[in-house]
Amino acid sequence: MKKRAVAVALLTAATVALTGCATSGSTDGTTAADACAPSTGKVDLTFTTWIPGMEETVAIWNKANPDIQVKVQTGPNGNGGTYQNFFNQLKAGNAPDLGQIEYDALPNFRVQDGLTNLAACDGVLDAKSDFVDWTWGQVNFGEDKSVYAIPQDAGPMAMFYRADLFKANNIAIPTTWDEFATAAEQVRATGGYITNFSQSDINQFAGFVWQAGGTWFKNDGDKWTVDLTDPTTTKVAAYWQDLIDRDLVSTNPPWTDEWNNAYNTGSDWTWNSAAWGANSIASGAPDTAGQWAVAQSPQWNAGDKASGNWGGSSTAVFKGSKHPYEAAKFALWLNTSDESLTMLNKTANLYPAAKSGLELPALKAGVPFYGDQAIYDEFAIASAQVSPDFIWGPTMTQTYNDVSDGFKAAVSGKGTLEEALKVGQTNTIAAMSAQSIPVNK
Amino acid sequence: MSTMKTDSARPGRGIRPAQSKTPKAPLAQRESPLARGGALIVMGVFTLYFLVPIWWLLVAASKNRSQFNSTNPLWFADFSLFENIGNLVAYRDGVYLKWMLNSALYAGGGALIGTIIAGMCGYALAKYNFPGRELIFNVVLGGVLVPATALALPLFLIFSQISLTNTFWSVFLPSLVSPFGVYLARIYASASVPDELIEAARLDGAGEVRTFFTVSVRMMVPALVTVFLFQFVAIWNNFFLPLIMLRDETLFPVTLGLYAWNSQVNQIPVLRDYVLIGALLSIIPLIIIFLLLQRFWRNGLSAGSVK
Numbered sequence: 001m002k003k004r005a006v007a008v009a010l011l012t013a014a015t016v017a018l019t020g021c022a023t024s025g026s027t028d029g030t031t032a033a034d035a036c037a038p039s040t041g042k043v044d045l046t047f048t049t050w051i052p053g054m055e056e057t058v059a060i061w062n063k064a065n066p067d068i069q070v071k072v073q074t075g076p077n078g079n080g081g082t083y084q085n086f087f088n089q090l091k092a093g094n095a096p097d098l099g100q101i102e103y104d105a106l107p108n109f110r111v112q113d114g115l116t117n118l119a120a121c122d123g124v125l126d127a128k129s130d131f132v133d134w135t136w137g138q139v140n141f142g143e144d145k146s147v148y149a150i151p152q153d154a155g156p157m158a159m160f161y162r163a164d165l166f167k168a169n170n171i172a173i174p175t176t177w178d179e180f181a182t183a184a185e186q187v188r189a190t191g192g193y194i195t196n197f198s199q200s201d202i203n204q205f206a207g208f209v210w211q212a213g214g215t216w217f218k219n220d221g222d223k224w225t226v227d228l229t230d231p232t233t234t235k236v237a238a239y240w241q242d243l244i245d246r247d248l249v250s251t252n253p254p255w256t257d258e259w260n261n262a263y264n265t266g267s268d269w270t271w272n273s274a275a276w277g278a279n280s281i282a283s284g285a286p287d288t289a290g291q292w293a294v295a296q297s298p299q300w301n302a303g304d305k306a307s308g309n310w311g312g313s314s315t316a317v318f319k320g321s322k323h324p325y326e327a328a329k330f331a332l333w334l335n336t337s338d339e340s341l342t343m344l345n346k347t348a349n350l351y352p353a354a355k356s357g358l359e360l361p362a363l364k365a366g367v368p369f370y371g372d373q374a375i376y377d378e379f380a381i382a383s384a385q386v387s388p389d390f391i392w393g394p395t396m397t398q399t400y401n402d403v404s405d406g407f408k409a410a411v412s413g414k415g416t417l418e419e420a421l422k423v424g425q426t427n428t429i430a431a432m433s434a435q436s437i438p439v440n441k
Numbered sequence: 442m443s444t445m446k447t448d449s450a451r452p453g454r455g456i457r458p459a460q461s462k463t464p465k466a467p468l469a470q471r472e473s474p475l476a477r478g479g480a481l482i483v484m485g486v487f488t489l490y491f492l493v494p495i496w497w498l499l500v501a502a503s504k505n506r507s508q509f510n511s512t513n514p515l516w517f518a519d520f521s522l523f524e525n526i527g528n529l530v531a532y533r534d535g536v537y538l539k540w541m542l543n544s545a546l547y548a549g550g551g552a553l554i555g556t557i558i559a560g561m562c563g564y565a566l567a568k569y570n571f572p573g574r575e576l577i578f579n580v581v582l583g584g585v586l587v588p589a590t591a592l593a594l595p596l597f598l599i600f601s602q603i604s605l606t607n608t609f610w611s612v613f614l615p616s617l618v619s620p621f622g623v624y625l626a627r628i629y630a631s632a633s634v635p636d637e638l639i640e641a642a643r644l645d646g647a648g649e650v651r652t653f654f655t656v657s658v659r660m661m662v663p664a665l666v667t668v669f670l671f672q673f674v675a676i677w678n679n680f681f682l683p684l685i686m687l688r689d690e691t692l693f694p695v696t697l698g699l700y701a702w703n704s705q706v707n708q709i710p711v712l713r714d715y716v717l718i719g720a721l722l723s724i725i726p727l728i729i730i731f732l733l734l735q736r737f738w739r740n741g742l743s744a745g746s747v748k
Contacts, residue, residue, distance in 0.1 A: 048688055050701065052533070052709055073607070073688035076697075080704035081684050088594065088685065092601035096688070255707050260510045276708050283710030286507035349708060 033119035033145060038325045042066075045327055046096035047315075048073040050082055053347030057340050061333060068326045070098075078102050078313075079397060086318070090114045095318040097327045102313040103138040104203075104392040106149060107217075109316065110141065111394040111437055115148040116317040121328035124150075130336050135353040137388035139314050141219065148316060150331040151353035153344075155274030155311035156383035157207050160281055162269045163293040163371065165192070173295055177239060180298040184248040187269055193250040195270045196262060197240055199411045201254045202400045204272065207308030208236050210390045212300055217393040224432060224439045226393060228403070228425040229418070235300075237417040244411055251411040260284035272297060274310035275351035275379040282369045290368065294375040296382060307382035309390075312353065351379065358383065395431045402427040495724070502721040506714055522718075529718045537719055539691055540698040544677055545726065546609075547694055551616030552673035559619045559672075560665050563626020564657055568639060578627065584620030589675075593682045600686065611686040612694070616676045622668035629664035630657065666737040673730055695723045 047058065047070050058070050073096060075082040083105055089095040090112070101109060109115050118124045124147050128136050135151035166173055169190055174180035184194040198204035209216070214232030218225040227233075243249045250268055252259040262268040263285035271277060281292060297307055315331040317324050334340050341357040344350040352358065358380040366372035393399060406420020432439040493515075500515060503522035512518040529537055566578050596615055600606045634657045642652040658665070683697040693701070699719050706713040 046688075050705060052702075052705065052712070074690045074701065075688060076684070076701040076704040080700070085685060085688075088597055089601075092598050092606075094601050094604075094606060257510055257514075264510050279710055280707060283506060283713075284510065287511065 033117045034324065036118065036121035036324045036328065038122075039323050043068050043323045043326045045070045045098060045321075045323060045330060046073055047071065047098040047330075048075065048082065048086070048096045049100035049315075050075055050077045050080075051100065051344070051348045051350070054344075056347055057334065057343040060339055060343065061330060065330075068330060070330055078105055083108075086114065087112065090318065090320065093320060095320055097317060097321040097323060098331060099316055099318060100152070100313050101149060101316045102311065103135075104396045106139065106314060106316070107141070107219075107392050107394040108396065110148055111435075114319050116319055116321060116324050116327075118147045118150075118317055118324065118328045118331075119145050121325055123332060124328050127332055127336065130355060131353050132355055132358075132383050132386075134309070134386040134388040134390075135312070135314075137391070138312075141391065143221075149314035150316075150328070150335050152313050152315050152335050153276075153311075153350040154353045154383055154386075155207075155276055155309050155351065156379050156386055157211065157272060157274050157297055157308040157310050158378050158382045159295050159297050160271045160273060160277065160292055161295060162266065162288065162291055164291040165266060165269050174298045175296075176302050177298045177300055181239075181243065181248070184243060185246075188248050192266065193262070193268050194248065195272060196250045196252055196254070196259060196268050197244060197411065198254045199251050199407045200404045202403050202407065203310050204254075205236070205240070205403075205407070205417075207274070207310040208240075208272070209233050209308070210387060211297060211306050211308035212236050213306065213387060213389075215390045216399075217391050219391065222438060224393065224437060226425055226428050226432070226439060228399075228421045228428065233421060234418055237421055241410070241417045244417075255280075264288060274312075275376065275383075276311065276349055278367065278370070278375060279349050290371050292370045293373050294370060294378045296378060305385050306387065307385040309386045312351075314353075351376075393428060393432070394437055395428060395435070398431045399424055399428045498717065498721050502718045506711075509714075525714060525718045526722070529715045529722075532715055536690060537695070537698065537715070537722075540693050540695040541723065541726075543692060544694040544696070544723070547612055547616060547679075548673045548676040548726075551613055551676045552669050555617045555619045555672045556622060556665050556669040558617060559622030559668050560626045560658065560661060561653065562623040563628075563664075564630045564634070564653060564661070566623070566627045567631035568634065568636070568657075578624075581620045581623045584618075585624060589615075589679065590681045593685045596682065597685045606686055607688045607692070609692060612679075612683050612692075615682060616672075616679070619668065619672050619675075622672060625664055625668055626661065630661055633664075634660045663737055666734050670730065670734055674727060677727060695719065699723065 045068065047054075049072065054074070055072050058072050062069050075085060078101065082099075083101070086095060086099055086101075086109070095114070106115075125145075127150070131151050132154065135154055139149040139151055140146045141148065161173060165187075169186070171183050171186045172179065174183045180194070187194040206216070209232060212232045212235065214230055214236070216226065216228050216230075216233070218227070240249070244251065250262055252262055252268075263271070263281060264287050266288065271281060273280070278294075282289070296305075299306060315334060317327040317331065321327055334344075335352070336354045336356065338356065338360070341350075341352045341354060342360055342362065345352065345357075345360060345362050351363075352360070357363070358376075363376040363380070364374060366374050367376075403420050403424035406415060406423050407417060409415050410417050410420055429439055429441055433441075497514060500517055501509060502525060503520050504512065504518050505521050505525070508518040562581075566574060566581075592615070596611075597606060600611050605611050638656060638660075639652055642656050643649075647655065677694075678696060679694075680696045680700065683692075683694050684700070687693055687697065690698070699716050702712040702719070703716045706716065
């Protein structure tokens with residue numbers, strides 16, 4: 001028996017030691033761009049993405065560029081495992097050349113020193129004007145001579161609403177959040193809910209804060225500042241807490257059957273969501289086809305023109321890639337060329353971050369589900385109104401988890417959204433300290 | 442074979458299986474109706490508990506998307522199961538079929554070879570006396586306690602060193618190892634393969650390998666089938682190792698493929714249908730394997746109990 005215990009202890013110790021080396025962080029404040037020279041001869045690149053059908057787009061590139069062949073690798077979405085795989089691969093030294101990373105995860109890869117600064121690569125700095133302004137802010141972290149990824153898609157937010165129900169009940173389409181609250185009472189009087197508050201997907205709330213002009217993180221080059229409880233965030237939280245308290249919004253967990261059903265049966269009337277949400281409604285609420293329309297998000301002050309953003313991702317080149325020049329060239333083509341953007345929109349409903357992409361014929365046409373309204377025109381307007389100042393922190397997975405725990409409790413009557421954000425604030429600072437990321441306490 | 446005796450003096454101090462010692466207990470002649478009814482209720486509740494999710498899956502997979510949300514989740518609407526299957530199989534040039542094939546290769550091949558290895562190991566540990574035998578066995582026992590999930594990341598780093606990540610072998614090779622199989626095979630071999638029989642085979646001129654494959658394996662079949670089943674199910678359901686090792690979609694097993702799809706249903710809603718139907722189809726091979734092999738398995742559980 002004694003021998004067995006020793007054997008077990010040894011095995012466990014070995015496991016712990018091996019697992020242990022996968023987690024450690026390094027921060028480095030350098031802003032110098034990495035060297036970026038063309039390679040000679042034929043180059044093979046690997047590109048990991050979870051966008052279905054990416055192969056078809058890449059095939060166009062491979063055909064036109066026999067000397068730079070790209071191989072697509074895939075997996076679950078970022079937080080579903082692909083980000084962890086990237087970190088494992090960076091550790092093992094076999095990361096792909098290129099990878100898809102959502103904006104909110106980029107700072108994490110940045111502080112772990114996993115990204116190549118592409119600023120020295122041909123044409124990358126000049127590409128700034130090709131992209132919607134705020135998306136560029138997401139990939140250069142506000143540093144002039146830095147570009148850590150090429151923006152791919154975006155999720156500018158607007159308001160999907162049931163045009164038929166608002167009309168039939170003589171309720172005006174709200175253009176400010178005050179009007180929205182008033183309309184909420186009127187809608188509730190008819191038995192419905194004006195919208196659903198996303199209790200578990202914190203990105204929607206982040207989008208509201210983004211629109212209101214708040215930002216949760218700041219990085220002055222040396223240290224991070226976390227501010228989940230600034231006055232703007234608190235204002236937004238108090239607004240939604242009030243609607244929840246008065247039972248004016250439903251709180252179904254997003255993407256569930258109840259959630260779909262609430263829209264399909266006409267119990268929920270609006271959804272403040274991103275461009276890609278157009279398909280979520282169309283598939284979740286098929287019985288309501290033709291009844292929906294899209295308007296700009298309600299504003300905090302009448303006459304303002306501000307929008308939030310929900311989601312979106314970029315194409316990054318990992319540290320350790322032997323061919324950053326070619327990788328950057330491919331990433332620019334992938335995210336700016338008409339042929340690529342058209343294909344990505346067709347196969348995966350991507351809403352482009354490139355300005356030229358907003359003019360694609362597919363994004364100019366009327367959509368039958370929305371009564372033939374050219375809804376993407378609204379999103380193009382919204383995209384231009386998104387503030388470039390919102391930045392994400394380096395530990396978003398943890399922040400999301402902590403805040404969504406609090407939000408879930410708040411919608412069931414325990415605590416408030418503001419309290420949840422306070423907890424998120426404390427835990428985020430603690431998590432960053434634990435990873436030795438410099439942060440103002 | 443006249444030397445065969447049932448009561449063999451076994452060398453070593455292996456763990457004696459309980460069932461071979463159990464005397465034939467006089468069965469209770471009359472169970473009270475209350476006890477019988479109670480047992481039936483408990484079994485009924487558990488059967489329901491285990492079958493309802495599968496029933497739900499079957500019903501959900503047979504609906505089209507608009508009916509999925511709007512009709513009773515536990516009863517059929519328009520029956521479009523076959524149409525759905527057709528769509529799934531057609532999606533992205535039949536990548537789903539490729540995943541099923543991969544799973545069959547990983548699980549079938551891995552379980553087969555893994556069972557042979559485990560059987561040989563267990564047999565050797567039970568029937569040969571050599572220094573360090575108990576130590577080896579204890580290390581293997583320790584292996585039973587280490588969850589496979591905990592080993593996935595170390596394995597990834599090791600496979601990275603030899604550039605084998607993202608290959609068939611990166612999932613297949615680790616699947617060949619089954620500490621529990623070794624344990625079971627040892628216990629079973631020491632209980633059911635008499636030393637006298639091996640001795641007789643040796644006297645008749647059979648080499649050790651031949652003795653193992655022609656004599657001992659036959660007596661160990663029930664245990665080996667059990668090991669095979671366990672190993673097959675474990676590999677089929679193994680998700681974490683492929684998740685960490687594989688990037689190439691054409692290498693995915695069905696579990697990882699469905700998971701990857703499921704992680705994108707928010708933005709590509711049609712994938713939700715495919716995940717449901719795919720999940721339903723992916724349990725069919727497991728059911729078939731169980732139905733085919735349960736005969737051997739049942740024999741295995743009772744064999745040796747009434748010597």
